[in-house]
Amino acid sequence: MTNQINFNKLFKSLLFLILLISASLSAQEAKYVFFFIGDGMGLAHVAAAEAFMDADDNKNTSGGLSFTKFPVTGLSTTFAENRFITGSAAAGTALATGHKTSINTIGMDAAKKLPLETIAEGAKKNGFKVGIISSVSIDHATPACFYAHQPERNMYYQIALELPASHFDFFGGGGFKDYGGADGQISVVENALNQGYKITDTKNEFYELKKGDGKVIAMGSVLEPSGAMRYAIDQTHEDIPLKDFVSKSIELLYSEKGFFIMCEEGKIDWAAHENDGASAVNNVIALSEAVESAIDFYRKHPDETLIVVTADHETGGFAMGSSLKKYDSDIKLLKLQEISAQSFTVLADSLFSVRQNQNPEFAMHLVEVYFGLGGETGIPLSDYETEMLESAYFVSAGKTELESNQEYQLYGGYHPLAVTATHILNNRAGLGWTTWSHTASPVPVYVLGAGSDSFNGFYDNTDIPKKIARAMNINFNN
Ligand SMILES: [Zn+2]
Incomplete structure (x- = not known):
């Protein structure tokens, strides 16, 4: 009997001890924080990317992306203070500051009067090192929302001048959209150099960066005129992939002081605006690989690392189905596309400037080569599809004029072909688009690590930085 009582006692105290340990483990502070934002990445973009990775096997079940396997998932609403369908500036401000703001506002209140402290600034103030990474230009809306405070997102020069004033430790990915420097004005590069930043823009310089180099702005080795890195589908060994910016920032x-790293994959959004599924899924995969760099770090510091992956809004009204295919899907067809629609636009425009190329037959040849549609080698097209492509060629060539509403609805201001x-x-792949713009659909949130439990459920985008701050045990923006 005595033995029985002792056993019960022992069992109870053991149970208590286990509860205590697990409570203290789950209450472990997040010292190393990764905040990934897939710009424009809705559930369908994620699902299509996984289906694309499995496309050769014709199944959609392996969960090939790194972050969809995270143990905690949530859903977040995205609306802006003054519009149901948000934009990247208002959504980025919500994710960075925990406050709703008006469309196009960067890190300020809805009246565009008061600056709002961001979680990155809060982290810096509390002794964390801070890194800001984006695959588009570093003065673009999403990254800007973490270090700048401007009434309009298109004030790129003013935003870039604010960058070194943040004293953040690492900026990486794209370059600048507006380098400034005209008419005796200081260039944004000179301004950053003056304030002690080391700036790199080649692969060699980038991979040689080491601890002790001080504050760094590491720009991609191949940048587009917009300052963005190339689309993942267009990248070669000459480009520095997004994942390497994450590894280098780590x-x-x-x-011992900890860090806060925000990494945006901005071109999921650009591809989705252009209704370019192949480019969108390739950039979702690039984001997944960048998250893998963080997961590698998490494995070494599981009790102190928090990884949050979410989106600022959905773009394109993307759907895993099309009226043409009804209940069928053939996602592997996306692999027929060789280059992004944006690169195709640049290429086609230069080829069409040659007189002998100015005919619909040449347009159909290009579509065969770069999209695997029609001709001898591509998938056979219906008469209706051929007619759509030829009409698009005539509009691009300025040989057909459409009423502007009709032209926008058909081509969204992009290259018609x-x-x-x-x-x-x-x-044909079984994917549909409903808009050239953003939508108000809620977006997914995937979370792993210290403090992740609070991310379960359905909440607003303004709750996300508050949850992160609680996990880090820091106050900001009070
Ligand atoms: Zn966005």
Whole structure:
């Protein structure tokens, strides 16, 4: 009997001990924080990317992306203070500051009067090292929302001048959209150099960056005129992939003090605006690989690392189905596309400037080569699809004029031939687009690590930085 009582006692105290340990483990502070934002990445973009990775096997079940396997998932609303369908500036401000603001506002209140402290600034103030990474230009809306405070997102020069004033430790990915420097004005590069930043723009310089190099702005080795890195589908060995910016920021920022790293994959949104499914899924995969760099770090510091992956809004009204294919899907057809619709636009425009190329037959040849549609080698097209492509060619060549509303609805202000080709290819794959803009659909949140439990459920985008701050045990923006 005595033995029985002792056993019960022992069992109870053991149970208590286990509860205590697990409570203290789950209450472990997040010292190393990764905040990934897939710009424009809705559930369908994620699902299509996984289906694309599995496309050769014709199944959609392996969960090939790194972050969809995270143990905690949530859903977040995205509306802006003054519009149901948000934009990247208002959504970025919500994710960075925990406050709703008006469309196009960067890190300020809705009246565009008061600056709002961001979680990155809060982290810096509390002794964390801070890194800001984006695959588009570093003065673009999403990254800007973490370090700048401007009434309009298109004030790129003013935003870039604010960058070194943040004293953040690492900026990486794209370059600048507006370098400034005209008419005796200081250039944004000179301004950053004056304030002690080291700036790199080649692969060699980038991979040689090491701890002790001080504050760094690491720009991609191949940048588009917009300052963005190339689309993942267009990248070669000459480009520095997004995942390497994450690994490098970890290498440079890791210390006992902890870090906060925000990494945006901005071109999921650009591809989705252009209704270019193949480019969108390739950039979702690039984001997944960047998250893998963070997961590698998490494995070494599981009790102190928090990884949050979410989106600022959904773009394109993207759907895993098309009216053309009804209940069928053939996602692997996206693999027929060789280059992004944007690169196709640049290429086609230069080829069409040669007189002998100015005919619909040459347009159909390009569509065959770059999108795998029609001709001898591509998938056979219906008469209707051929007609759509030829009409698009005549509009691009300025030989047909459409009423502006009709032209916008058909081509969204993009290259008519490029977007007609992506529409046909995407619809054949069983993917649909409903808009050239953003939508108000809630977006997914995937979370792993210290403090992740609070991310379960359905909440607003303004709750996300508050949850992160609680996990880090810091106050900001009070
Ligand atoms: Zn956005």
